[in-house]
Amino acid sequence: xxxxxxxxxxxxxxxxxxxxxxxxxxxxxxxxxxxxxxxxxxxxxxxxxxxxxxxxxxxxxxxxxxxxxxxxxxxxxxxxxxxxxxxxxxxxxxxxxxxxxxxxxxxxxxxxxxxxxxxxxxxxxxxxxxxxxxxxxxxxxxxxxxxxxxxxxxxxxxxxxxxxxxxxxxxxxxxxxxxxxxxxxxxxxxxxxxxxxxxxxxxxxxxxxxxxxxxxxxxxxxx
Numbered sequence: 001x002x003x004x005x006x007x008x009x010x011x012x013x014x015x016x017x018x019x020x021x022x023x024x025x026x027x028x029x030x031x032x033x034x035x036x037x038x039x040x041x042x043x044x045x046x047x048x049x050x051x052x053x054x055x056x057x058x059x060x061x062x063x064x065x066x067x068x069x070x071x072x073x074x075x076x077x078x079x080x081x082x083x084x085x086x087x088x089x090x091x092x093x094x095x096x097x098x099x100x101x102x103x104x105x106x107x108x109x110x111x112x113x114x115x116x117x118x119x120x121x122x123x124x125x126x127x128x129x130x131x132x133x134x135x136x137x138x139x140x141x142x143x144x145x146x147x148x149x150x151x152x153x154x155x156x157x158x159x160x161x162x163x164x165x166x167x168x169x170x171x172x173x174x175x176x177x178x179x180x181x182x183x184x185x186x187x188x189x190x191x192x193x194x195x196x197x198x199x200x201x202x203x204x205x206x207x208x209x210x211x212x213x214x215x216x217x218x219x220x221x222x223x
Contacts, residue, residue: 023056107191128191140178
């Protein structure tokens with residue numbers, strides 16, 4: 001990715017199973033990430049236009065997601081297609097949830113404004129094994145600096161682009177992609193390619209947990 005890339009990581013791919021949804025924050029704004037029955041992933045504003053209920057509280061059926069409150073059902077373009085209280089109504093085209101471009105790369109779900117070119121992610125591996133998502137009370141820059149200051153034993157930072165850090169080990173490459181959740185809070189989505197044995201992923205999970213504990217401890221001391 002270039003420094004001007006609009007793509008933001010929002011979840012590990014494995015955390016969004018077929019027929020499920022999850023809410024998240026991006027720069028303080030609520031987003032819903034959901035996967036339809038074909039396996040395609042979608043990222044929308046996390047609000048039903050009717051009464052503002054979070055779409056992430058709703059349920060996925062086939063290629064539609066329905067609001068939990070009154071069951072208004074939306075297709076993959078964000079367009080409302082069915083209102084249970086008025087089953088014969090031709091739903092106005094104005095009833096639509098704002099949507100974003102969404103794609104998957106390196107085991108991570110990414111979002112961007114509609115019309116963004118997913119080719120900007122082509123420098124990343126197509127697939128990767130998940131490690132974990134780590135939530136920190138730090139800005140994205142501070143969170144990535146904490147990673148490069150204390151990488152896992154045997155790994156070294158080999159490249160760093162805006163919002164990501166890559167760590168290289170013995171036949172292993174770790175990608176750490178930072179999601180700006182809101183002011184001073186970030187999520188680090190961690191995946192690995194290469195020699196991805198379960199024991200290696202377990203060691204990386206332990207490192208990530210220790211990193212979070214260390215950061216939290218430093219914040220307590222500073223307070």
